Amino acid sequence: MLSDRPLFEDLYRAYLGRIYAYVRAQVSSSADAEDITAQVFMNAYQAYARFEARNTTPAAWLFRIARNATLDHFRAHGRRERLRRTIEHQPMAEEDPSGMAEERIQYRALLERVGRLPERQRDAISLRHSGLSFEEVGTLLKCSEDAAKMLYHRAVKGLRDAVEKEGV
Amino acid sequence: MSESEDQELQALQRQLDDAFETTRPRPGFEDELWTRMQARRPASTRLRDAWMGLIQGIREAPAVPMGAVAVLLVVVLGVSVVTLSGIHIGGGGGGTSLSAGSAQYGPEAGRAGPPGAFGRLPSPVLNPGLPDKAADGALPAVTAPSSAYSGPVTLTWTGKLDLTVTSAPVFRYSEPSTNTADQFGASLGAILVSRPAGYLGSYETTDFSIRVRGSVQSPAREPSFIILPIRALAPIDAAGGSAEVAVVFLAQHSIAPTWQYTSEATTSGDQTKVLLLREFSIAGYGYAYLVDGSGERYGLEVDLKGNTPTLATGQLPLSLDTASYPLISADEAVRSALASSPPVAASPAVPSVALTSAELVYSLVVAGDHSFYAPAILFSGSFTVGGKTYVKRVLVPAVDPSQRSS
Numbered sequence A: 001m002l003s004d005r006p007l008f009e010d011l012y013r014a015y016l017g018r019i020y021a022y023v024r025a026q027v028s029s030s031a032d033a034e035d036i037t038a039q040v041f042m043n044a045y046q047a048y049a050r051f052e053a054r055n056t057t058p059a060a061w062l063f064r065i066a067r068n069a070t071l072d073h074f075r076a077h078g079r080r081e082r083l084r085r086t087i088e089h090q091p092m093a094e095e096d097p098s099g100m101a102e103e104r105i106q107y108r109a110l111l112e113r114v115g116r117l118p119e120r121q122r123d124a125i126s127l128r129h130s131g132l133s134f135e136e137v138g139t140l141l142k143c144s145e146d147a148a149k150m151l152y153h154r155a156v157k158g159l160r161d162a163v164e165k166e167g168v
Numbered sequence B: 001m002s003e004s005e006d007q008e009l010q011a012l013q014r015q016l017d018d019a020f021e022t023t024r025p026r027p028g029f030e031d032e033l034w035t036r037m038q039a040r041r042p043a044s045t046r047l048r049d050a051w052m053g054l055i056q057g058i059r060e061a062p063a064v065p066m067g068a069v070a071v072l073l074v075v076v077l078g079v080s081v082v083t084l085s086g087i088h089i090g091g092g093g094g095g096t097s098l099s100a101g102s103a104q105y106g107p108e109a110g111r112a113g114p115p116g117a118f119g120r121l122p123s124p125v126l127n128p129g130l131p132d133k134a135a136d137g138a139l140p141a142v143t144a145p146s147s148a149y150s151g152p153v154t155l156t157w158t159g160k161l162d163l164t165v166t167s168a169p170v171f172r173y174s175e176p177s178t179n180t181a182d183q184f185g186a187s188l189g190a191i192l193v194s195r196p197a198g199y200l201g202s203y204e205t206t207d208f209s210i211r212v213r214g215s216v217q218s219p220a221r222e223p224s225f226i227i228l229p230i231r232a233l234a235p236i237d238a239a240g241g242s243a244e245v246a247v248v249f250l251a252q253h254s255i256a257p258t259w260q261y262t263s264e265a266t267t268s269g270d271q272t273k274v275l276l277l278r279e280f281s282i283a284g285y286g287y288a289y290l291v292d293g294s295g296e297r298y299g300l301e302v303d304l305k306g307n308t309p310t311l312a313t314g315q316l317p318l319s320l321d322t323a324s325y326p327l328i329s330a331d332e333a334v335r336s337a338l339a340s341s342p343p344v345a346a347s348p349a350v351p352s353v354a355l356t357s358a359e360l361v362y363s364l365v366v367a368g369d370h371s372f373y374a375p376a377i378l379f380s381g382s383f384t385v386g387g388k389t390y391v392k393r394v395l396v397p398a399v400d401p402s403q404r405s406s
Helices: A008-024 A030-050 A058-088 A097-101 A105-115 A119-128 A134-141 A145-166 B003-022 B029-040 B043-059 B066-084 B178-187 B242-252 B330-339
Strands: B097-099 B109-112 B154-157 B167-174 B191-194 B201-204 B208-213 B224-229 B261-268 B271-282 B286-291 B299-305 B308-315 B320-326 B352-355 B357-365 B370-385 B388-397
Touching: A008 A030, A008 A058, A008 B003, A008 B029, A030 A058, A030 B029, A058 A119, A058 A134, A105 A119, A105 A145, A105 B003, A119 A134, A119 A145, A134 A145, A145 B003, B029 B242, B154 B330, B167 B271, B178 B191, B178 B201, B178 B208, B242 B261, B242 B271, B242 B299, B242 B308, B271 B308, B286 B370, B320 B370, B330 B357, B330 B370, B330 B388, B352 B388
Parallel strands: B109 B320, B154 B352, B286 B357
Antiparallel strands: B097 B261, B167 B320, B167 B370, B191 B201, B201 B208, B208 B224, B224 B308, B261 B271, B271 B286, B271 B299, B299 B308, B352 B370, B357 B370, B370 B388
16 A cells, blocks of 8 residues: 655655744754754654554644654753743843854744743744644644634734733 | 734734744754764665655656556565665675665766766776785774785685676766865865875865875775864764764764765774775665775774764765676676686695675776776685685676776
């Protein structure tokens, strides 16, 4: 029987940037984002034999792995940092200038703001703007499509309020 | 929600779209990670990928008669099983792992000419001046020079050679210019320092020096580079073994091999020598190692102290043109091997050597402006003289004599 799965390398090339952006919005440094992104694709590569295209889209499957990897990262390293940032609204650690130069500085602050939102709101925004449908976002966050929409819109308003209050 | 508030939220959503769309990893990360993944993938995954690629290829060619597709599936899948599992007919797979980029000749791909496009070819030979190799050394690149044995031998053949192919590709490269070497140096971020005698150029970055040289006639060696740190390089952070550390280091500088290889690592104390042994693909056969003038496999070498590279040397990336050439039969190869040692009168002083194995290999033939990687058959067998065991190797050119100039 012929498989409907794309070649893994095609998947890798197509989604690496989006997965990295999703992870980067969650963590405080590009080095951590690279480590987690690498772990995501290592895990995905090993699990690709079990991927069933008829059950989920490649995007939803990869972002599920990415979300789990990010949560694992926080469990292992960053829970305290995440809590501190969320409560105290501390700015993220500065990176070296060469790393900063490689990112669009004007959007970095916005992603930092996203990173300080409550976990589910942060996920809703990150997943949605990484290209997932509300149905896929809902599936990943274990809620209905409508609930995912509400969560997302609440998150965007919360983000706007934070930006208005403290600036980007 | 007021109209202005709605517009405000829409503007923020557009900003978010842009932010996620423009946030990407640093340049080089994509290829670096892919190389790491390739280095770690198991044989079963490589086989699956080959299968998927085959299926996809067939899907893209719906006009192919189904009968032909069925035959192709059987043949190519069979080849995939052989090649991806590391099995080499008549050869020994001594490597600790198999690894390769997805496109064997990716950046090095050149033009594919019609059969025999390069004309008559010079023949590869083992260096006549080199002694037979002592068999007790595990890895040639790190063992002490072997004891010489240059006396006559009587050869017999007791192995089995199945040459499943009647033709194989010959690869040709053009001798690089100083301009090519300069481009290579520049690709590593190095500047030209000088052009020492015997080298195309000497280059430096703040971290390491690079020397590039062209082909060497004897012993035959292709254009190559050597990288030596000027100051201690940063340790490579890579999961896995030394081979992966070496590959990551090479990938960081965009010089990871795009060709198929088998990796071998030898450690002594905190020093490790990683060899990425080059292989060439032969349709219907599998992969054939590249061997040097003494019959030893070679490719790229990275020396490590812990996880810190201390030296990297290997073949300069060059474009390879290819053309198919007819091969001799297995019987002809055996006859040629046995004939390589002139008959001598039976004497206790003349050791008898039973050649017990043979494998298709590639050997470099340096020939002026254009040099070749030509197929050959490497026979080997061990024998004992004075209580010491040696390995006898015989290299037989595999290209049909009608297509050879020597």
